[in-house]
Amino acid sequence: MAASTEHDPLLLLRQSISANKPAIPVSAPEPAAPAAPLAQATHLRFPHAADLVIPIAAPTRFVTSAEKGVNVRSIYFAWLNREVAIPEYNASAARLNGEIKEAGGSGEVRNLAFVERLDLITWLEGASEESEYITPLEGEKGEGAKGGVGALSGKVDPRLAAIYSHERRMGDRNSVLRGAKPTDFSHVRKLATVFVQRKPQHPASSSLGDPSAPSSRSAARRPDPIILLSPSASSLLRLANIRAFLEEGRFTPPEGPGTGASMLHVTRAMRDIDPSRPVRFILVEGPEQFKPEYWNRVVAVFTTGQAWQFKSYKWTAPPELFKHVLGVYVGWRGDKVPDTVVGWGHRIVTCAVDRWREGSGVEGARFRDKEVVEGIWKAIEANMRAKGWRKDAAPVRI
Structure with missing residues (x-):
């Protein structure tokens, strides 16, 4: 899926949690639509964002080994059940999927593994600024996953524009550290080569048979023990x-x-x-x-x-x-x-x-x-x- 979206569901959900204005499942795309049971809902309404409505079956940037873009309903369901034990979470998901079929709806709730669910909940509640399962927004590297209001890109609804106009604009590293004109520091690398020793390799890289090769895991995010x-x-x-x-x-x-x-x-x-x-x-x-x-x-x-x-x-x-x-x-x-x-x-x-x-x-x-x-x-x-x-x-x- 594309890593950039006009109204990112993950950011909207995280912002609604931070603002203490929970998202509301609804059965119609209109902002005035009344609340509906999750099994019958077709959209999710966000009161904090001027009642913005997004489809509940839309894929998100949350990627697991089983699915590239976990849908909004599954993400929202995992948040609602953040404090229940794993067996109860699995049983609730099975019940909800049965109710969706009975209601004639399409799609289903995907069960997240316990590490995936913990990582998601930690990110949504703002306790972590990074997630190994969330694809960054296009053009923002890892920063788009942090959930800032300004991370939403593209054309903005006029009602949202009024809200965003009050956000504090943060400069990028060029404007904060170096001024408006970017500076090329590539020559420093040549000067520093004489003083910097090669770091010892992780044992995993030695199995490749090339002790001078950089570790294949050095760029990866270290998982939580x-x-x-x-x-x-x-x-x-x-x-x-x-x-x-x-x-x-x-x-x-x-x-x-x-x-x-x-x-x-x-x-x-x-x-x-x-x-x-x-x-x-x-x-x-x-x-x-x-x-x-x-x-x-x-x-x-x-x-x-x-x-x-x-x-x-x-x-x-x-x-x-x-x-x-x-x-x-x-x-x-x-x-x-x-x-x-x-x-x-x-x-x-x-x-x-x-x-x-x-x-x-x-x-x-x-x-x-x-x-x-x-x-x-x-x-x-x-x-x-x-x-x-x-x-x-x-x-x-x-």
Whole structure:
């Protein structure tokens, strides 16, 4: 599909979310059309953009391995179901497709893989400015995917023009850094050659047999590493409390208020891997929606010592699993580490946190939590470096 469009559906949806004016499914192309159930809708109306209406079956710039341009209905449906678990999301999609057929409509909702859905939701809510699945708008390289109002190109509806007239115009790098006249700095490359040493090659490039060839992955966006949590009810760390633990160094009971999500992400500065930006990690409790290549991105597995956790893993035998992936066990301070964990080998980091007591969550009462978290991150970072994670590349096999 063309990477440029007059009214880009992805940008419109992201802007409507930012403006807190949700898009509305309608059954007619008129701006005054009333709301309709998603199964009967033919268009999507955007109140934030002067009630602009776009077809719900239109393709978008969101590209997956299964489809080049995921349609608007599928994108909108994924956003509506952003906080539901993966099985419920899949079941809801199947129900909606059945309702579409019953209503005599055409098209269907495409199921997105869990990494694709997380990447989409993160971009739509504005938590990320880049996406490996969104094709940039024509002529804007990677910047068109960032969702700015000024990114819409072509002829603009007069009502939208009134809105866009209030946007702040940003200069490009020529006008900001060099003035109106572009400057040719190509001669600097020749002068710098003497001082710049060739960067060491990523292990993936050595397999080509040419150590002097540039890495084939150097220009690609590094995928997000994945951390798997234990789905066991006895686990001290679940999706409900893992973010506060890993990002803030603060343990709270998992039965407290959760995020309502089936997956989430945390960020961590890892300067030995990427000195310029924090690394974003995807956290999920199971690999049910994994594609085979996702296993190369798994950097840690949290476990309680129960082998049933691994029945759907690529490596179902714990000793074999922990030859490939770092294990993390977190228990109560003073309790004995389970014999199963000890028997699975030295590739499992064992940690202990203070028992939770009423009032122990106040400031300063859990000062040792941060020490435990730093130890976990140190082990994960060392394992990632050993596996080949770099600023612009991930391992092709673990």
